[in-house]
Amino acid sequence: MDQSDKDTFVPYYQLRTEIDALSESLEKQHQKHLNCKKGCDLCCMAISVFPVEFYAIKAEFDKKPVAELPVPQNDEDCRFLVDHSCAIYLSRPVICRTHGLPLLYMSLDGDDYELSCCELNFTDFDFEDFDEENTYPMDRINSILYQINKKFVAGFENGRYSETDRIPLADLFGSGF
Numbered sequence: 001m002d003q004s005d006k007d008t009f010v011p012y013y014q015l016r017t018e019i020d021a022l023s024e025s026l027e028k029q030h031q032k033h034l035n036c037k038k039g040c041d042l043c044c045m046a047i048s049v050f051p052v053e054f055y056a057i058k059a060e061f062d063k064k065p066v067a068e069l070p071v072p073q074n075d076e077d078c079r080f081l082v083d084h085s086c087a088i089y090l091s092r093p094v095i096c097r098t099h100g101l102p103l104l105y106m107s108l109d110g111d112d113y114e115l116s117c118c119e120l121n122f123t124d125f126d127f128e129d130f131d132e133e134n135t136y137p138m139d140r141i142n143s144i145l146y147q148i149n150k151k152f153v154a155g156f157e158n159g160r161y162s163e164t165d166r167i168p169l170a171d172l173f174g175s176g177f
Ligand code: SF4
Pocket: 043, 044, 045, 046, 047, 078, 079, 080, 081, 082, 085, 086, 087, 088, 089, 092, 093, 096
């Protein structure tokens, strides 16, 4: 990654750092409900990401390439899940950094909050235990990521992408590393 890559992707990397700090805090708060462990991969599936995320990850791999990985058994498996572990763990996308923790969203009709979490975690809990202080504020995170991406695509390759375009993460393998 050269200096211009670093400058271009600073807001994205900052968001990633903020999310990691929040994950650490939430993991401590909800430790007794979490069954996440190395080798558990129900949460890993093929995903697509915003262009800013795709190219920020690519910039990291341009400097430190990922070794050839086995082709997944089917299209639903993440290309980077190898032997039940994430082969790009340090560079994994934002959504992967929230796996397993309680995610709070505003409902589609906007009149209530909805909670989402892995079915292997929080098997015995009371919805009343959750509030804005001990959950992921997903609407805020998605909104920040959207704005970072919007700015990125506006200045990228003469408008190659729209602000709502997404790129399959697996396409990183077709992009030169
Ligand atoms: S990038 Fe890593 S953490 Fe994310 S779905 Fe793929 S294997 Fe899982």
